[in-house]
Amino acid sequence: MRRILRIGRALLGVVVVLVLLAGIGLAGALWLTLPGGDLRADLPGLAAPVEVVIDPDGIPRVRAGSETDVAAALGFLHARERMAQMDLMRRAASGELAALAGPAVLPMDRMTRTLGLRRRAHADLAALPADTRAMLEAYANGVNAWIGLRGRFAAPEFLLTGAPAPWTAVDSLLWGKTMSLWLSGNWRTELARLALAEKLPPASLAALWPGPPLQQQAEASPGLGEAATRLAAVLPAFPAPFTLPQTASNAWAVDAGRSATGAPLLAGDPHLGFGLPGIWYLARLETPTGTLSGATAPGVPFVVIGQNDRIAWSFTTTGADTQDLFIETPAGPESYLTPEGPRPYEVREEHIQVRGGPDEVLSVRETRHGPVISDLVGPTGAVLALAAANLAPGDTAAAGLLALNRARSVADAGAAAAAITSPVQNLMVADRQGIGLFVTGRVPLRRAGDGARPVPGAEGHYDWAGFASGAQLPHQVAPAAGWLANANERIAPADFPVFLGRDWFDDARARRIQALLDQGDTRTQADLAAMQVDTVDLVARDLLPRLRAVAVPDGLPRAALALLAEWDGQTRLNLPQPLIFNAWMRQLNAAILARAGVPAAARAAAAPWTTLVPHALGPGGAALCGGDCSALLPDALAAATAELSAAYGPDPASWHWGTAHEARFEHPILRAFGRLGGMAGARIAAPGDDSTLFRAGMGPGSFDAVHGAGLRGVFDLADPDRSLFMVVPGQSGNPASRLARNFIERWRDGGMVTIRAEPEVVDVRLHLTPGAQP
Structure with missing residues (x-):
């Protein structure tokens, strides 16, 4: 018996040692995925050396000799902190998630392959101006330099999946395609109306979406209700494995006459789904021609919301209806009816790799209106094709964003807004003399109907007659009131010449902004920052x-x-x-x-x-x-x-x-692994709710806040170095990094940071030098 006990104790000791060694090995592997400290690295394509200093909050200051060198350095920095996030985004947008996660995410891959985001991005890239393509290529060089240095240690997730594939300019365009889909969800509402039309009387159906009376009635078609019901159940999973983010935003600006600084002030806080990592990455980018600072998005080489030496800008979601579903009439198994007679479907095959299972070959049909999305749920007898402005050819959003980064005035920003073809957003902008608001994107010009429900496509009565954009869309400059604001409420009156949509956010946040701006003659930067965390419902x-x-x-x-x-x-805690x-x-x-x-x-x-x-x-x-x-x-x-x-x-x-009511920041992959997911994420008690300026919107089934202001900016046009910023949860996407959650408490409590040229403390220095092209 003693011998057995000795053997048992010995075996237990061996198990303990093995567990300890495994833990040490895992900790060591995770440590190797951290970006590390000071570094010298070669970046192919650089024209001259680039210096980067990073402060203790993980915010970099980049000093380079040209725009393209800044883009390369930004790509290196994004990959250094967010490579897994970037790779997951491009996989989701390309329909390549099943190769990573197996059959469970096949519905998502089928949908993005049907929409054809990657093939459309390829076509858009070829038509972009040369300077925009150069920025995208330089950025890709920077990303790939980090991948080349670290391989599968570029981020913890790659310990499981292997080193990421090289980054391309097309991958960057996919970020814009993904955001456009996130911010344009009317087709789901159309499907819901169609599915419920067979179950509810017309008055009840209309009352579910308060607004003007529904115009068109969908024609009866065999299998139509079934197709709508099944599609409505499948599509909200976009973009798996993420939840569909709720979209909202606040932005307002006061002109010099209403500002205590003598120059305009602008505040903006876009609202999207919370996660770890967040969507935004703060940076300051300096070249001999000027300085950009603010929120960049890992995956693209531009400042998305921020400022340069002359202007500041932010975005809110317009809520315009830029998508329609068309009920096509089959003219046989391989064609459908058009005003000119039968036309064959455009058909292509998509090959989807599936981890742990056989590859899948997906047959995708398109009509003159767009991809046939009803095929996603199998044969129902109905053919529903999606027309979407963000899927239309000629998307120049990347060039428009570059023009916005270069803009020197409100008027320049308005011209840039016209080139940002997707998504449709409200651009709030201020320069040193004034303020303005413009609507970006392309809004369809419908021959008939109001886009509320799917419409017949065979005869062409409801076809689009092109797009409205630029000056055809709402805009306002130098308002008499001395301020502008938008919080996703209706942007233009019902009699506006271009039909913009019918499903709008309520105006509670907009009314609160107006009430606070009307308190007193002038506003300070501190006033605007306090408004962003106001908790009155x-x-x-x-x-x-x-x-x-x-x-x-x-x-x-x-x-x-x-x-x-x-x-x-x-709504205090x-x-x-x-x-x-x-x-x-x-x-x-x-x-x-x-x-x-x-x-x-x-x-x-x-x-x-x-x-x-x-x-x-x-x-x-x-x-x-x-x-x-x-x-x-x-x-x-x-x-x-x-x-x-x-x-x-x-x-x-x-x-x-x-x-x-806790704000919940979950890792998009590790959240599926119970306690490990909890360790990789973060939670914090949060004030606010769905209707407060401190947006802390709830998902179904709990009171947890799952969407809100992942970014806050308050821009001072009198002195851009005084501008204030905050992102959440942190700068890093590595769950093991101290920078993954470093902003959470400051964000909750209304704290802000500046991004001055010289940080008080330098935590890391990077010296990036020209290297040979790969």
Whole structure:
């Protein structure tokens, strides 16, 4: 027996040693993926040496002799901190995820191959101006220099997958294609309307998306409802393995007369899905002709939101409808009807590699309107083709962004906006003399219809007659009020000559911006920074009088309602009221949709509750509830308080918004691995909600904040070195790096940083020298 025990102890010791060695080996491998300290490296294509200094927050200052040398250095820096993020983006956009993750992500690959993002990017690259192509090629050289130095140690993820493939100029264009799809999702709403048209009466269907009456009616077609239902269930997975990001943004500017500095001020904070890493990477880029600073996006060689020596700019999402689904009429197995008669489909084969399974050959059909997306769900008898402005040829967005980086005035920025063909965005801009707002992108000119639902494609009645762009789209310069603002509300009146769309965000954030700008004659940079983290919910303030009048029984509902009686709409961490309100509205929204007969699987496609609930509690509610929707309020409050008491205890006064509402930053791959995913991500209690300027929007099923301001910028045109910035969660994409999460608390608490020419402390120096072309 003793011998057996000795053997057992020996074996246990061996196991412990092996585990320790494995842990040490893993730690060592992770350490090798960290970028490291001072470095000298050769970059092919550089015309002259480039110096880079990086501060303790991971923000680089790049000093180079030319634009292309700056682009090469930026590519090196992006790859140094975000190579895995860049590789995952291009795989998703190219339809190559299954080669990495196996059959589970095949639906995503099928969709992006059907859309043909990579082949369209190839065509766009060939048509770009030479200077834009030179920037993209120089950037690719910089990325590839880092890959050449590190190979599979370029990032932790490559320890599993092997060294990344070389970067190309086309890969950079894919970033723009991906962002355009993220920011243009009307086709999903069209599918939802079509799928629900067979289940709901017209009045109820229209009330799910409050707005003007629906114009066109989709013609009946065999299998059409089935195709729409199945597609609506599949498409929101874009871009797997990510969740579909919620899109919103704030931006405003005050002119010199309304600014305490004597020059315009501009603030911007785009809202997209949270993740680790985030979307943005701060940098300062200096050449003999000028300085750029602000938010770059790993994958592209430009400052996307930021400033140069003369102007500053930011973007918000317009919400324009730039996509239509066309119901094609088959004229046989290989053709479809057009106004000129039958026409054969354009057909191509896509070969998709699948890890752990056989490769797949995907047959893709296109019509004159665009790719046939109904083929994604197999035969249904219906043929739905997608027309999308961001899939149209001649996309010069990269050239437009380069022109914006070079712009010297508001007028120059307006000209650059006309060249940014996709996506459709509101460009807020300021120079030293004034402020302006322009709309980028191409908006379809529809012969008929309002883009609300799929339309017949055979006779051409609903075809597009080209695009509106540039000066044809809304724009405003030097406003009499002395300020401009946009928070995704409708950008132009209903009688604007170009039809822009029908599905808009509510105006709560825009009204809050206006109220704060109207407080006093002039505003300071600190005022604008404080506005970005304002936590007042105007939707709540609007609804509170109605909610306080609800009759509820004694107990939890009465106690919760009493707390709302003294609430002013603030959504601070220590308050119980934001939790009670948001839980109540979530239950009420679900009850309204259920009463309207909307299937549970389709409810996420309706208008956001911040639009739907106020509409339902008004005269429009009768179409949804068959009467007064306010009758649902007591039961919704009872359900909400029961849910909250089970989670947070029986005393509503002890509930805290910050306990339930955490900003969640997840790694796009490692989040699937339970505890490991938690270690690779980050969480922090956050104020705000869906309707506050401190945007902290929630996903379904929890109160966690999953989208909001991944970037904040407050730009001082009197002295660009005083401009303020913040990104979240950090500069690095390596989960093992101290820079992966270094900004989270400062972001939550409203902190900002400057990017002056000389940092107070230099953490890393890089010396990049010309190297031979590969």
